[in-house]
Amino acid sequence: MNKSILLTEILKQLDAIKLSAEKAANQAHETATHSETVARSKYETFGLEASYLAHGQAQRVAQCSMDLKAFTELNLCAFNDETPIGLGALVVIMDEKDDEQSLFIGPGAGGVKFSMKVDNQALAEDVEVMVITPSSPLGNALMGRMLDDTVVINIGDNRKEYEIIAVY
Structure with a gap:
């Protein structure tokens, strides 16, 4: 089993997930900062809700970046019949x-x-x-x-x- 191919596939998937998260974060930020989202009364909460969404999407992008970094730094080793299962197996x-x-x-x-x-x-x-x-x-x-x-x-x-x- 060539685990470097496996790791390459995981990194490719994580890149795609991060790209999607970045698009969603940018869209949420644009919505939150758009002039039409300004509240005209205390009952209009669309702008506030959009800012919460933008914050959540930004956190998602940060988590994707951390996952990519962790997998990039992962030391792959071979496991066999006598090796206890661990990270990278x-x-x-x-x-x-x-x-x-x-x-x-x-x-x-x-x-x-x-x-x-x-x-x-x-x-x-x-x-x-x-x-x-x-x-x-x-x-x-x-x-x-x-x-x-x-x-x-x-x-x-x-x-x-x-x-x-x-x-x-």
């Missing part, structure tokens, strides 16, 4: 229904999904990968575990059990 898990998931444990940007080609024994197939963080329930459960371990997470009343079937 690509983990493949299988649930009770034999459904597989490919998860990359990253320093941020949890929930980002993308597809990439993976060479697997002379077959090239598209695999959907999702970024998770160690602070997520599943990420936390995977940290420090090894190949063939079983992890259990409880989310509300739902109990999910996963077997770790590959670690890269």
